Amino acid sequence: MKIALLGYGKMGRYIDRLATEDGDEVVLRIDADNRDTVTVAQLQTADVVIEFSRPDAAVANIEWVLSAGVPVVVGTTGWLEQLPQLTERVTAANGALFWASNFSIGVNIYFSAARQLAAALRGQGYTATIEETHHTEKVDAPSGTALTLAEVVEEVLGHRIPITSHREPDVPGTHVLRLRSPIDTLELAHTAHSREGFARGALAAARWLRERKGVYTMRDLLGTD
Ligand SMILES: NC(=O)c1ccc[n+]([C@@H]2O[C@H](COP(=O)([O-])OP(=O)(O)OC[C@H]3O[C@@H](n4cnc5c(N)ncnc54)[C@H](O)[C@@H]3O)[C@@H](O)[C@H]2O)c1
Ligand SMILES: O=C(O)C1=N[C@H](C(=O)O)CCC1
Numbered sequence: 001m002k003i004a005l006l007g008y009g010k011m012g013r014y015i016d017r018l019a020t021e022d023g024d025e026v027v028l029r030i031d032a033d034n035r036d037t038v039t040v041a042q043l044q045t046a047d048v049v050i051e052f053s054r055p056d057a058a059v060a061n062i063e064w065v066l067s068a069g070v071p072v073v074v075g076t077t078g079w080l081e082q083l084p085q086l087t088e089r090v091t092a093a094n095g096a097l098f099w100a101s102n103f104s105i106g107v108n109i110y111f112s113a114a115r116q117l118a119a120a121l122r123g124q125g126y127t128a129t130i131e132e133t134h135h136t137e138k139v140d141a142p143s144g145t146a147l148t149l150a151e152v153v154e155e156v157l158g159h160r161i162p163i164t165s166h167r168e169p170d171v172p173g174t175h176v177l178r179l180r181s182p183i184d185t186l187e188l189a190h191t192a193h194s195r196e197g198f199a200r201g202a203l204a205a206a207r208w209l210r211e212r213k214g215v216y217t218m219r220d221l222l223g224t225d
Pocket of ligand 2: 077101102134138142143144145146172173
């Protein structure tokens, strides 16, 4: 698979290393410094673009890749309120977009477990809260993963879930869902030990998206609920 990396920071570089080990070819490495010099024709040399940049750059980047007619896998967080408009554009362009606030398989199973736990406790007097901790370079808060987790649990419990964010050096990503009643507290946690799960998931999504049209996320790839 020929891959263009759009955003070449911590995630772009990690994906580059794993893709090369897997025998894929990284044909373009684009970051803030060379973005304006890259042409649509160059983008079209890739089978798929993997985008991990910044919240304020993601939407323009997705539109640019769509205009090139190349499938795009997006890991950047902090832009998802614009997904409905982008979905319309993907459909109109007969394009392909795969987005996920978190590409790790563990987190996506964790979302399912959170849904099941919340459903089992519904009506039993429990109130949910979420805490997330990430590295100090992260520009958005709350994390995209925490927002997705809140959405999943809110669907079941029907009340808004407060999220507390912490920033500490070198933390790849920790999320805790807490369900508290006057009697006891249940906690469901996910701790990433490195960025490997995010990078492997993004590569799996790229391989999966290549021959498809439309808008997808990890539920589609993994078949989770
Ligand atoms: N979905 C997931 O599984 C997942 C996992 C990790 C990180 N992320 C998200 O991915 C994004 C990137 O994370 P990171 O840790 O690699 O960040 P980073 O700061 O290390 O790297 C960002 C890169 O984007 C580049 N960039 C900035 N503006 C750009 C533009 N207009 N066009 C192209 N590139 C541009 C920068 O030059 C840099 O190379 C963040 O939003 C983060 O929250 C998502
Ligand atoms: O390092 C980051 O930034 C991460 N961003 C995603 C999020 O916002 O949830 C996924 C975890 C790592």
